[in-house]
Amino acid sequence: MTAQTETAQAAELGRARLRKEDARLITGQTNWTDNITLPGMLHMAFVRSPYAHARITSVDVSAAKQRPGVIAAFSGADFAAEQGSLPCAWPVTEDIVIPDHPPMAVDEVRYVGEAVAVVVARDRYTAADAVEAVEVDYEPLPPVLDMRAALEEGSPKVHEAGNKSYDFVMPNGDLDAAFSGAPVVIERTYRQQRLIPSAMEPRAVVATAVGGEYTVWSATQVPHILRVMLALQTGIPEQNIRVIAPDVGGGFGSKLQVTAEEVLAVLVTRKLGRPVKWTESRSEGNMTVHHGRDQWQRIRIAADSDGRIRGLDVDLLADMGAYLMLVTPGVPILGAFMYPAIYKMDAYRFRCVGVFTTKMPTDAYRGAGRPEATFAIERIMDELAVKLGMDPLELRELNWIKHEEFPFTTVAGLTYDSGNYEAATARAKELFQYDELRREQAERNARNDPVRLGIGISTFTEMCGLAPSRVVGGLAYGAGGWESASIRMLPTGKVEVITGSSAHGQGHETAWSQIVADQLGVPFEDIRVLHGDTQISPRGLDTYGSRSLAVGGMALVAACDKVIEKARVVAAGMMEASADDLEFSSGRFSVRGDPEKGITIGEIALAVFFAHNTPEGVEPSIDADATYDPDNFSFPHGTHLCATEVDTETGMVTIRSYVAVDDVGKVVNPLIVEGQVHGGIAQGIAQALYEEAVYDEAGNLLTTTLADYLVPSAADLPSYVTSRTESPGDNRLGVKGVGEAGTIASTPAVVNAIVDALRPLGVQDVTMPCSPERVWRAIQAARETGGAAATGGAA
Amino acid sequence: MKISVTVDGVKYADDVEPRMLLVHYLREVVGKTGTPIGCDTSNCGACTVLMDGASVKSCSVLAVQADGTDVTTIEGLANGELHPLQRAFHEMHALQCGYCTPGMIIAAADLLRDNPHPSEQEIREGLEGNLCRCTGYENIVRAVQRAAGSESTGAGATS
Numbered sequence: 001m002t003a004q005t006e007t008a009q010a011a012e013l014g015r016a017r018l019r020k021e022d023a024r025l026i027t028g029q030t031n032w033t034d035n036i037t038l039p040g041m042l043h044m045a046f047v048r049s050p051y052a053h054a055r056i057t058s059v060d061v062s063a064a065k066q067r068p069g070v071i072a073a074f075s076g077a078d079f080a081a082e083q084g085s086l087p088c089a090w091p092v093t094e095d096i097v098i099p100d101h102p103p104m105a106v107d108e109v110r111y112v113g114e115a116v117a118v119v120v121a122r123d124r125y126t127a128a129d130a131v132e133a134v135e136v137d138y139e140p141l142p143p144v145l146d147m148r149a150a151l152e153e154g155s156p157k158v159h160e161a162g163n164k165s166y167d168f169v170m171p172n173g174d175l176d177a178a179f180s181g182a183p184v185v186i187e188r189t190y191r192q193q194r195l196i197p198s199a200m201e202p203r204a205v206v207a208t209a210v211g212g213e214y215t216v217w218s219a220t221q222v223p224h225i226l227r228v229m230l231a232l233q234t235g236i237p238e239q240n241i242r243v244i245a246p247d248v249g250g251g252f253g254s255k256l257q258v259t260a261e262e263v264l265a266v267l268v269t270r271k272l273g274r275p276v277k278w279t280e281s282r283s284e285g286n287m288t289v290h291h292g293r294d295q296w297q298r299i300r301i302a303a304d305s306d307g308r309i310r311g312l313d314v315d316l317l318a319d320m321g322a323y324l325m326l327v328t329p330g331v332p333i334l335g336a337f338m339y340p341a342i343y344k345m346d347a348y349r350f351r352c353v354g355v356f357t358t359k360m361p362t363d364a365y366r367g368a369g370r371p372e373a374t375f376a377i378e379r380i381m382d383e384l385a386v387k388l389g390m391d392p393l394e395l396r397e398l399n400w401i402k403h404e405e406f407p408f409t410t411v412a413g414l415t416y417d418s419g420n421y422e423a424a425t426a427r428a429k430e431l432f433q434y435d436e437l438r439r440e441q442a443e444r445n446a447r448n449d450p451v452r453l454g455i456g457i458s459t460f461t462e463m464c465g466l467a468p469s470r471v472v473g474g475l476a477y478g479a480g481g482w483e484s485a486s487i488r489m490l491p492t493g494k495v496e497v498i499t500g501s502s503a504h505g506q507g508h509e510t511a512w513s514q515i516v517a518d519q520l521g522v523p524f525e526d527i528r529v530l531h532g533d534t535q536i537s538p539r540g541l542d543t544y545g546s547r548s549l550a551v552g553g554m555a556l557v558a559a560c561d562k563v564i565e566k567a568r569v570v571a572a573g574m575m576e577a578s579a580d581d582l583e584f585s586s587g588r589f590s591v592r593g594d595p596e597k598g599i600t601i602g603e604i605a606l607a608v609f610f611a612h613n614t615p616e617g618v619e620p621s622i623d624a625d626a627t628y629d630p631d632n633f634s635f636p637h638g639t640h641l642c643a644t645e646v647d648t649e650t651g652m653v654t655i656r657s658y659v660a661v662d663d664v665g666k667v668v669n670p671l672i673v674e675g676q677v678h679g680g681i682a683q684g685i686a687q688a689l690y691e692e693a694v695y696d697e698a699g700n701l702l703t704t705t706l707a708d709y710l711v712p713s714a715a716d717l718p719s720y721v722t723s724r725t726e727s728p729g730d731n732r733l734g735v736k737g738v739g740e741a742g743t744i745a746s747t748p749a750v751v752n753a754i755v756d757a758l759r760p761l762g763v764q765d766v767t768m769p770c771s772p773e774r775v776w777r778a779i780q781a782a783r784e785t786g787g788a789a790a791t792g793g794a795a
Numbered sequence: 796m797k798i799s800v801t802v803d804g805v806k807y808a809d810d811v812e813p814r815m816l817l818v819h820y821l822r823e824v825v826g827k828t829g830t831p832i833g834c835d836t837s838n839c840g841a842c843t844v845l846m847d848g849a850s851v852k853s854c855s856v857l858a859v860q861a862d863g864t865d866v867t868t869i870e871g872l873a874n875g876e877l878h879p880l881q882r883a884f885h886e887m888h889a890l891q892c893g894y895c896t897p898g899m900i901i902a903a904a905d906l907l908r909d910n911p912h913p914s915e916q917e918i919r920e921g922l923e924g925n926l927c928r929c930t931g932y933e934n935i936v937r938a939v940q941r942a943a944g945s946e947s948t949g950a951g952a953t954s
Contacts (some may be wrong), residue, residue, distance in 0.1 A: 018885055022884070023885075025893030026885055026893070026896060037823075249831070250892040279832075504892055672888070675891055675934060683928070683931075706839055706926065711926050715922075717932055
């Protein structure tokens with residue numbers, strides 16, 4: 001530990017600062033990509049496949065080109081020589097099948113919505129009209145829509161190489177020993193339905209080239225990754241590409257992508273020599289923004305009769321969709337490490353088969369593999385408790401890692417940094433009034449109340465702070481996991497902070513100011529945070545996987561250390577003292593033992609600006625860059641408890657109360673953390689109750705609008721009770737990350753509550769989303785079978 | 796067609812295609828990009844503006860239908876200082892990415908005009924036509940309560 005940490009001020013850490021970014025967001029001064037207008041700018045509109053699977057026999061754009069105001073129109077063949085294949089950066093096995101994925105289809109289309117032509121016109125209305133004039137002939141091929149059928153002999157093929165992309169197996173410990181002779185073994189199959197991320201800002205891209213230098217504005221989470229990939233994809237030298245993520249309206253993983261439209265915007269601007277813009281409509285986006293989840297999960301658990309878990313066996317089928325996009329195959333593999341969750345066990349085996357279908361590709365969606373894993377383990381823990389006749393919380397407590405056992409290496413090989421499951425659960429039980437609700441539940445069951453009360457538990461953890469570069473390299477991930485930061489000390493004593501993280505709603509401008517204010521002892525107001533532009537912030541790995549604070553925040557600390565060390569040398573010269581005798585506190589150097597005499601870091605910034613008296617051989621700058629690569633992931637955790645009332649006559653589910661106690665380590669800004677938890681819970685509830693991307697038997701997406709795809713409104717969601725415990729993370733800030741926690745935790749909490757309410761009626765599962773119809777059908781099915789296994793969906 | 800519309804206190808006269816949506820007129824002709832577009836089926840409410848004082852989803856109104864009206868967007872809501880709802884959204888951390896915020900604030904303004912002291916449930920139902928993907932609505936509800944003066948305490952925030 002260095003001197004700075006001992007003396008860094010903690011005035012800002014933990015303070016509920018109101019956000020700096022709000023000033024422009026609440027007044028309509030926000031700079032969304034779709035706001036950008038450039039001189040001579042043209043608008044692109046895409047012709048998209050109406051077939052899930054078809055051979056393209058001809059594309060005729062000539063009529064479209066004749067229309068007034070249309071500048072150009074191109075088919076896939078026009079780009080064939082230059083468009084390359086969209087990148088997949090996570091080949092999870094050595095023999096993974098990664099099919100060619102042209103940004104614009106040339107010979108064959110494999111999902112409804114795949115681009116087959118583009119029209120470029122003077123304005124967006126003209127472009128949209130001209131799309132109608134493009135004639136495409138297709139020869140329909142059989143769609144492939146069901147993962148299990150896709151793997152059967154004789155199934156139509158999505159790609160020549162077949163419908164299996166990969167088969168990933170991760171054995172840990174002696175599974176046979178764990179299962180053979182186990183007094184209790186239960187097996188369940190769960191369905192993770194396909195979801196549409198639904199960031200409120202639709203995707204948009206603007207591209208321009210001046211003298212061979214390209215600038216691309218995109219509603220992206222990953223400007224740095226996009227820049228590298230655009231260079232590799234198009235052959236444009238990387239130094240001639242600048243990517244800007246201006247204000248970005250949410251992502252949730254959906255904008256962690258290198259999209260066909262981004263690449264094609266660059267190719268079109270290269271062909272035409274004019275700026276182009278494309279903004280998707282919501283209907284277009286629901287079809288063509290990558291989807292999330294979509295897995296079948298078969299999970300087996302073996303336990304002793306006292307409830308101790310012996311082993312866990314997980315078999316997944318994961319729907320890749322038609323192609324592998326940026327991290328498509330890796331999403332379920334991230335989950336592989338999380339099935340053992342907070343529990344100790346002897347053996348664990350994970351297997352996942354990635355399957356191609358003729359649907360939109362899946363990829364990262366808030367949590368990315370971890371919500372799926374948490375759902376399955378937390379659901380089956382409830383089932384195991386029922387089987388053993390135990391209280392589900394007691395069963396969890398029996399098996400979870402005790403707080404004194406951290407750091408703890410799990411059966412999946414991860415070393416959890418810190419945690420206190422006992423404390424979080426105790427707090428949650430108290431806030432929830434667990435015992436009182438259990439009593440009420442028993443009373444209502446006893447009197448056959450038509451509206452049943454259910455209690456759902458989710459004691460979750462997650463791996464975040466993605467990621468230690470060596471570890472992800474070992475998993476064949478095609479990037480590092482570090483983050484960079486730069487500090488520029490301005491002559492007037494103000495500070496510019498440049499971060500490689502790329503915020504799109506997370507509040508980095510505020511939280512990063514707080515961190516730097518503490519480290520450098522400068523006022524919060526004197527700091528400006530810059531991000532999301534590869535020309536301003538040349539190095540970065542962007543924002544996803546709850547990584548910004550645990551990795552990017554620590555990069556800030558590392559950069560501040562360097563600033564202080566450089567300033568110390570200058571200060572020593574100015575004060576005619578030995579650098580070793582100086583101490584740094586509250587933004588000021590003074591000689592140890594003589595606090596009266598001192599010099600502030602702002603004064604040093606001015607002194608090096610003049611550079612009249614900087615010490616011999618010392619560069620006239622105290623600016624610094626730093627890159628931080630974490631040693632480990634971080635492991636936030638928490639206990640979420642949900643009480644639902646289920647009307648057994650209508651199937652209607654009402655969330656009566658929801659308590660979330662999260663432990664995300666040290667908190668920089670509690671307002672922002674609470675906001676992340678609220679929004680995360682809402683998205684997890686949405687999966688449990690409302691949302692599902694539905695394709696019909698021909699492979700048409702039926703949920704193309706927000707009228708069909710039910711993103712919940714304020715009236716559909718409860719109020720949340722939130723609280724925190726604090727187990728510091730294993731870094732100097734003690735932070736862990738919070739972006740995905742709520743979403744990971746809440747889905748199993750809600751479904752466990754619904755099943756808990758209906759178990760006296762014989763219901764053992766309800767397939768998500770637990771709509772009134774599905775709940776009602778599950779109840780009817782249980783009644784008909786006399787309380788045997790019952791599900792509400794296609795399980 | 797020729798139309799004359801007052802937008803945020805300034806009068807405009809333009810010739811527009813009859814099919815042009817009000818939101819495209821505001822964004823692309825008048826230059827009021829503070830009002831964003833979130834969907835194409837009038838479900839999300841991001842484009843909500845006030846037309847003669849009542850909230851409308853400007854993606855569901857033709858520019859020609861706005862002829863002769865007085866339109867207020869998020870950019871014209873502040874009157875020298877922030878509107879109480881703008882201040883409350885900031886103070887209660889009722890926005891994250893901010894994309895839904897213009898529409899949400901305008902819709903809340905209309906709600907409070909009709910019902911100056913709504914209950915929590917009335918706020919939730921009153922804002923049903925405006926979707927937010929970031930906040931889970933908790934702090935939006937608190938912000939509207941605060942702006943309505945029906946809740947005197949803040950979220951414990953310091954500025």
